[in-house]
Amino acid sequence: MSVTFARGFSAAGLSAGISSVPGKSDMALVVNDGPLDVAAGVFTSNRFSAAPVQWSREVVKGGHAKGMVINSGCANACTGAEGLAQSRKTAEAFAQAAGTTADKVLVGSTGLIGELLPLDHVLSGIEKGFPQLAPSEEAGVAASQAILTTDTQPKRVCLQVDGYRLGGMVKGSGMIAPQLATMICVLTTDAVVSAKQADAALRKATSTSFDRIDVDGCMSTNDTVVLLASGASGITPDMEEFTATVSSACSQLARKIVGDGEGSSHDIKVSVTDASSEEAALACARAVAASNLFKCAVAGNDPNWGRIVSSFGTVPEQIAPYDPAKVTVDINGIRVCDGGAPGQPRELVDMTPREVHVDIALHSGSESATIWTDDLTHEYVHINSEYES
Amino acid sequence: MSVTFARGFSAAGLSAGISSVPGKSDMALVVNDGPLDVAAGVFTSNRFSAAPVQWSREVVKGGHAKGMVINSGCANACTGAEGLAQSRKTAEAFAQAAGTTADKVLVGSTGLIGELLPLDHVLSGIEKGFPQLAPSEEAGVAASQAILTTDTQPKRVCLQVDGYRLGGMVKGSGMIAPQLATMICVLTTDAVVSAKQADAALRKATSTSFDRIDVDGCMSTNDTVVLLASGASGITPDMEEFTATVSSACSQLARKIVGDGEGSSHDIKVSVTDASSEEAALACARAVAASNLFKCAVAGNDPNWGRIVSSFGTVPEQIAPYDPAKVTVDINGIRVCDGGAPGQPRELVDMTPREVHVDIALHSGSESATIWTDDLTHEYVHINSEYES
Numbered sequence: 001m002s003v004t005f006a007r008g009f010s011a012a013g014l015s016a017g018i019s020s021v022p023g024k025s026d027m028a029l030v031v032n033d034g035p036l037d038v039a040a041g042v043f044t045s046n047r048f049s050a051a052p053v054q055w056s057r058e059v060v061k062g063g064h065a066k067g068m069v070i071n072s073g074c075a076n077a078c079t080g081a082e083g084l085a086q087s088r089k090t091a092e093a094f095a096q097a098a099g100t101t102a103d104k105v106l107v108g109s110t111g112l113i114g115e116l117l118p119l120d121h122v123l124s125g126i127e128k129g130f131p132q133l134a135p136s137e138e139a140g141v142a143a144s145q146a147i148l149t150t151d152t153q154p155k156r157v158c159l160q161v162d163g164y165r166l167g168g169m170v171k172g173s174g175m176i177a178p179q180l181a182t183m184i185c186v187l188t189t190d191a192v193v194s195a196k197q198a199d200a201a202l203r204k205a206t207s208t209s210f211d212r213i214d215v216d217g218c219m220s221t222n223d224t225v226v227l228l229a230s231g232a233s234g235i236t237p238d239m240e241e242f243t244a245t246v247s248s249a250c251s252q253l254a255r256k257i258v259g260d261g262e263g264s265s266h267d268i269k270v271s272v273t274d275a276s277s278e279e280a281a282l283a284c285a286r287a288v289a290a291s292n293l294f295k296c297a298v299a300g301n302d303p304n305w306g307r308i309v310s311s312f313g314t315v316p317e318q319i320a321p322y323d324p325a326k327v328t329v330d331i332n333g334i335r336v337c338d339g340g341a342p343g344q345p346r347e348l349v350d351m352t353p354r355e356v357h358v359d360i361a362l363h364s365g366s367e368s369a370t371i372w373t374d375d376l377t378h379e380y381v382h383i384n385s386e387y388e389s
Numbered sequence: 390m391s392v393t394f395a396r397g398f399s400a401a402g403l404s405a406g407i408s409s410v411p412g413k414s415d416m417a418l419v420v421n422d423g424p425l426d427v428a429a430g431v432f433t434s435n436r437f438s439a440a441p442v443q444w445s446r447e448v449v450k451g452g453h454a455k456g457m458v459i460n461s462g463c464a465n466a467c468t469g470a471e472g473l474a475q476s477r478k479t480a481e482a483f484a485q486a487a488g489t490t491a492d493k494v495l496v497g498s499t500g501l502i503g504e505l506l507p508l509d510h511v512l513s514g515i516e517k518g519f520p521q522l523a524p525s526e527e528a529g530v531a532a533s534q535a536i537l538t539t540d541t542q543p544k545r546v547c548l549q550v551d552g553y554r555l556g557g558m559v560k561g562s563g564m565i566a567p568q569l570a571t572m573i574c575v576l577t578t579d580a581v582v583s584a585k586q587a588d589a590a591l592r593k594a595t596s597t598s599f600d601r602i603d604v605d606g607c608m609s610t611n612d613t614v615v616l617l618a619s620g621a622s623g624i625t626p627d628m629e630e631f632t633a634t635v636s637s638a639c640s641q642l643a644r645k646i647v648g649d650g651e652g653s654s655h656d657i658k659v660s661v662t663d664a665s666s667e668e669a670a671l672a673c674a675r676a677v678a679a680s681n682l683f684k685c686a687v688a689g690n691d692p693n694w695g696r697i698v699s700s701f702g703t704v705p706e707q708i709a710p711y712d713p714a715k716v717t718v719d720i721n722g723i724r725v726c727d728g729g730a731p732g733q734p735r736e737l738v739d740m741t742p743r744e745v746h747v748d749i750a751l752h753s754g755s756e757s758a759t760i761w762t763d764d765l766t767h768e769y770v771h772i773n774s775e776y777e778s
Contacts, residue, residue, distance in 0.1 A: 048702035048713050048729065078698055080714070080730030113695020114731050219703045221695070292681065292765075293773055300774025306502020306610070309467055313437035314608045324437050325469070340437065341469030342503050376681075377774075378767045384682055385689025385766075 002156040004140030005167030007190040008033045008230025012132040013142030016125025018118055019073030019111070027125045028143035028169075030186055031067035031098060031133055036231030039065035039106065040198035042206050044223035050077030052107040053222060055087040059106050063195025065228060068106035069094045069126060070147050070184055072171070076109040076117050077221040086117045093123045097130040108184045108224050110149055110171060144169035147184055150383055155256040157249045161241065164191035164233040168249050172257040173215070183210065183257060185225040187249055190233035191242060201243040202227045209250035212282075213372045214289045215261040225250075258372040263379025266298050268356045269372055272312075276365035280320035284312035284360060285371040295376035298356055303349035305329050305336040308358060322362040330359040391545040393529030394556030396579040397422045397619025401521040402531030405514025407507055408462030408500070416514040417532035417558075419575055420456035420487060420522055425620030428454035428495065429587035431595050433612035439466030441496040442611060444476040448495050452584025454617060457495035458483045458515060459536050459573055461560070465498040465506050466610040475506045482512045486519040497573045497613050499538055499560060533558035536573055539772055544645040546638045550630065553580035553622040557638050561646040562604070572599065572646060574614040576638060579622035580631060590632040591616045598639035601671075602761045603678045604650040614639075647761040652768025655687050655745045661701075662757040663750045669709035670758035673701035673749060677760075684765035687745055692738035694718050694725040697747060711751040719748040 003011050012029045019026040032039075041060035043053050059065055069090060076083045091105035098105070109117070133139065144154040151173040159166045172183030193201070206225055227246065237245075258267050270288045275281035288294060291311040297304035308329055312320075329337035334349045336342070356375075374380075393400050401418045408415040421428075430449035432442050448454055458479060465472045480494035487494070498506070522528065533543040540562040548555045561572030582590070595614055616635065626634075647656050659677045664670035677683060680700040686693035697718055701709075718726035723738045725731070745764075763769075 046699055046702040047704075047706065048698045075695070078695060078726065078729055078731070080728065083730070113693075113699060114726065114735075116731075219699065221699045221702065292769075296770050296773035299770065302774065304502075306464070306467060309437045310435055310502060310608065310610050313435040313610065315436075317436065337467065337503065339469065340467055341472070342467070342505075346503075376770060378770050380681075381685050381688065381765060381767050381770055384685030385691065 001137050001158045001167055002140035002144040002169040003030050003167050003186050003188045004135050004137065005158040006165040006188040006230065008232030009188045010133040010135045011139045011143040012129045013146035014125060014129050014132060016071065017121040018071050025142065025146040026071055026073045027129060028070045028146040029067065029129045029133060030143060032065065032228050032230050034230055036192065036229055037064045037066055037104065038193060038195050038198050038229035039063060039226060040195060040202045041224065041226040042202055044220055046219050046221050048078055048221050050075055050109060050222040051079055051083035051087040052076055052109045053224060054084060055091060056106045056108065056224060059103060062103060064104055065106050066098050066100040066104040067094065068108060068186060068226060070108035071122060072110050072147055072149050074109060074111040074115050074117050075113050075222050077113040079116050083116060086119050089119060090122050093126045097126060106226055110147065110184055110222055113221055140167065147171040149173065150262055151260055153260060155253055155260065157252045159245055159249055161245050162237065163235040164189060164237055166245050166249050168253060170253040170257065173260050173262050183223055185253060187227045187246065189227065189229045190231065191229060192231040192234065192236040193229050193242060197239055198227050198229055201246045204243050205247040205250040208247060209254040212370065213254045213258050214286065215258065215374050255372065258374055261374030262383045263377045264374035265377055266356050266375040267354055267372065268298060268358060268375060269370060270358045271368065271370045272360045272362065273368040274361045274363050274365060275367045276321050278367045278369050281367050281369035283315045283319050285369050287312045287315050288358065289371040289373035292376055298375040299377045301351035303331045303336060303346045303351055305331060305346065309337060312360065322364040326363040328361045332357055390526050390547045390556055391529035391533040391558040392419050392556050392575050392577045393524050393526065394547040395554040395577040395619065397621030398577045399522040399524045400528040400532040401518045402535035403514060403518050403521060405460065406510040407460050414531065414535040415460055415462045416518060417459045417535040418456065418518045418522060419532060421454065421617050421619050423619055425581065425618055426453045426455055426493065427582060427584050427587050427618035428452060428615060429584060429591045430613065430615040431591055433609055435608050435610045437467055437610050439464055439498060439611045440468055440472035440476040441465055441498045442613060443473060444480060445495045445497065445613060448492060451492060453493055454495050455487050455489040455493040456483065457497060457575060457615060459497035460511060461499050461536055461538050463498060463500040463504050463506050464502050464611050466502040468505050472505060475508050478508060479511050482515045486515060495615055499536065499573055499611055502610055529556065536560040539651055540649055542649060544642055544649065546641045548634055548638055550634050551624065551626065553578060553624040553626055555634055555638050557642060559642040559646065562649050562651050572612055574642060576616045576635065578616065578618045579620065580618060581620040581623065581625040582618050582631060586628055587616050587618055590635045593632050594636040594639040597636060598643040601759065602643045602647050603675065604647065604763050644761065647763055650763030651772045652766045653763035654766055655743055655764040657687060657745045657747060657762045657764060658759060659747045659762065660757065660759045661749045661751060663752050663754060664756045665710050665754035667756045667758055670756050672704045672708050673751065674758050674760040676701045676704050677747065678762035681765055687764040688766045690740035692720045692725060692735045692740055694720060694735065698726060701749065711753040715752040717750045721746055
């Protein structure tokens with residue numbers, strides 16, 4: 001269902017000839033049929049933000065959008081003034097077809113950095129796509145497929161809470177790192193919320209979901225998460241509950257990104273507990289999730305805890321105060337490191353499940369944090385030494 | 390020649406049965422025959438520093454050492470009080486054989502983290518090794534071979550300057566990151582220097598050599614660089630020149646580590662120029678050198694400059710102020726990114742040489758810095774998902 005699960009939204013997914021793979025579905029359209037046209041967005045903090053990010057960041061400042069056009073196959077990033085003009089022209093074409101103005105149209109692009117869009121194909125794709133717009137399940141599914149790049153499967157979410165609905169789709173598989181994964185995510189809801197409420201809920205939700213996954217430590221130029229609200233349910237939700245709903249949707253989609261991490265054979269949950277602060281726990285968890293050596297070991301089904309402690313051993317004491325001689329590390333429930341020294345034999349750890357749980361206790365407080373990541377496989381290298389589309 | 394190039398040093402390399410590979414040479418002994426016994430050392434900043442690091446750090450505080458025993462095949466890291474007792478017993482055995490006290494004996498270990506040493510083998514190895522000690526070229530070569538783990542070749546250096554000599558050996562191939570590569574390095578000189586002078590020269594030298602290479606972003610628990618001075622040449626060097634000589638030796642050895650990076654097919658030199666400060670240049674260069682996506686692209690001979698700018702685009706503006714619209718990036722002499730947008734066609738870049746030069750100009754000042762790294766290959770993953778010794 002994805003973005004059409006919430007009432008008041010139409011979508012389409014089609015092949016516009018943007019991707020270098022002939023016939024690949026590479027354009028998604030999402031239209032908010034109202035009555036509201038509320039929009040909020042969160043974007044990459046990369047200083048080389050792509051043209052569509054620069055464009056859409058301005059749009060959400062107004063708090064309103066009629067819809068969004070997303071293309072895969074080209075990121076339109078690091079393309080200078082000409083790239084920004086392309087995003088504007090894309091928004092203008094969508095606006096004309098939708099009977100609105102360009103400043104109410106969000107644009108998203110994903111693919112290779114440093115290449116301009118084949119603009120003719122984008123514009124003819126919008127023209128071709130509008131008649132296909134539908135509020136149907138099929139249309140939502142088609143849109144969720146059109147935004148994929150190296151993803152092996154579409155990622156969707158549908159939540160129904162107290163009379164209102166929230167649907168969503170996301171793409172993301174590589175170039176996934178803290179401060180938003182490399183991804184484009186569209187969430188839709190038929191709840192009645194203001195732009196300010198949507199923005200607050202979305203920021204809270206992304207900070208504990210997309211900001212807490214790390215496939216390969218690489219931050220993208222194109223990260224975009226938008227939340228569109230149609231108000232079509234007529235239901236005005238309790239804001240705490242609404243924020244929890246948006247958070248749940250984001251967490252589900254973030255988890256799916258990790259599950260589809262490029263070439264991955266394990267999903268790794270790194271939890272740090274008993275820390276002096278959440279910041280300390282996060283810093284340690286992120287350090288482990290960023291370790292190539294540890295991630296290679298997991299790929300080889302090796303519960304190499306030395307690579308875990310040596311990773312979070314690099315976090316400065318000012319950030320994470322703890323005594324290395326008190327730390328414990330469990331892998332899949334086996335305490336392999338006890339008091340900074342060898343614990344149970346590593347041979348006891350069963351590394352065959354897809355999910356690997358690393359539990360680190362710092363014994364310096366009561367705060368905690370979790371980061372999800374993937375292992376580092378031959379296939380990841382293969383994908384990323386070949387990728388050029 | 391390695392450590393025996395400088396007069397006043399004897400060495401040996403032998404198989405002590407520590408490595409899991411039967412018959413592998415796994416113990417190196419280095420003895421300073423004087424007349425001086427000056428020693429300086431620089432060690433990992435990892436908070437889980439290994440037992441031999443904890444031991445040797447105390448030894449160099451005194452500024453004097455009779456020699457060093459290094460084993461490969463086991464890191465003796467994260468091994469608690471028992472591990473530290475093993476390092477002490479190792480030093481005591483060496484001291485007894487050398488006619489000195491344990492507080493004058495440096496210890497180094499490299500290999501798997503979280504395993505205790507086979508102490509009997511270490512002690513019998515020292516007993517067996519002492520009669521083999523010689524000031525010969527062969528003995529220096531044997532020592533340089535005994536310290537290797539996943540290295541494919543020994544790494545040595547010999548410098549002769551104004552009547553005094555400096556020799557050295559290093560091991561290091563993976564777990565190589567800023568703030569000392571993962572490595573054990575022994576430098577010897579017959580110059581007449583004080584412990585304070587040796588320490589100052591060594592700190593300066595490592596800060597611009599081993600601290601500026603990054604194979605895989607992973608910092609070790611066992612990094613150790615020591616400088617031993619015998620004074621046997623009778624020459625008291627100019628300190629500026631001596632520091633330059635030690636720096637040259639460290640740079641040569643650091644470059645050899647990158648050249649032998651685990652599974653690597655390219656050595657990558659990332660230079661950032663026209664930066665507002667050296668710190669800014671370093672931060673940007675380190676960000677690029679740490680990008681798995683960029684390193685995979687290089688493995689695939691793909692001059693993917695988008696992955697370069699998206700990497701240093703993550704460095705906060707407070708650390709590295711620059712205007713993304715003014716940045717240029719050259720790969721092997723071709724300006725692929727000009728003013729933050731596409732420059733020359735990427736097809737013009739010849740990626741076949743082993744050395745890849747990335748030159749980034751920030752156009753925000755006149756400072757610069759260089760980091761050396763490797764590409765990320767199938768072979769790296771293979772080595773690190775199989776490694777267990």
